[in-house]
Amino acid sequence: MADSPFAPLGVLEEQVVVAILRTRGEAYGMQARREIEGATGRELSIGAVYATLDRLESKGLLTSSRVVEEGSSRRLFDVTPEGARALADTRAMRERLWRGVNVRELLALARA
């Protein structure tokens, strides 16, 4: 298959990047998990979150650095420009996808 200019983030990847973005400055793993659970309302194992964080970092969409201070040693994440772009592109692609979809009709179908 020919190269497409862009592949969207996965669902969990997107949730993780958004979570990091929302909590910049205190964005470590456990925090991201709480953030996602709070925002989406579904539970998630901590292992799932870290696996995704690691993969995003190795793709260059996030960076992490270890922060050692008063009784704690944590891994702080931040979003790279590439990460922000991937997230924005993912969002834009989805917006195009949904454009023209009749959401009322969708909800009616869902009620059936």
Place this chain on the structure above:
Amino acid sequence: MADSPFAPLGVLEEQVVVAILRTRGEAYGMQARREIEGATGRELSIGAVYATLDRLESKGLLTSSRVVEEGSSRRLFDVTPEGARALADTRAMRERLWRGVNVRELLALARA
């Protein structure tokens, strides 16, 4: 991990369900592929589309029936109420996720 009430559709799953929804009445595989490529701007193999269609059908989110008419024999898909619900829930979950995210800031980061 405790059961969550709901798991979101995957990215391609969502694209496929939306495509079927948009083209109701003429929603067969090749059509869905064109629809997705047109809407999202990325290329996709037909195998990828059918694999996803099959999986969605076996989960009960789509139905399919073979339509034989004037010079064609095609497999027509439609969205079930469960499918519509899954799609609506996926959308709603994402809306919660993004609520409060500063998109301007995101775009600024992406430009950096």
Place this chain on the structure above:
DNA sequence: ACTGCCTGTTCTACAATGTAGAAACTTTCC
């Protein structure tokens, strides 16, 4: 100091989803 208990991270293994490519099937047209 020992024990337990937080908070946070890493590792491992597997399930689900995403993806391409080629084979096979249908119908029309020469």
Place this chain on the structure above:
DNA sequence: GGAAAGTTTCTACATTGTAGAACAGGCAGT
């Protein structure tokens, strides 16, 4: 009856999603 176009099916593999347990350090309380 064979080529061509449109559609579907099959197969195999890559990537992403996910849980659970192990590990590490700090801070009680004893």
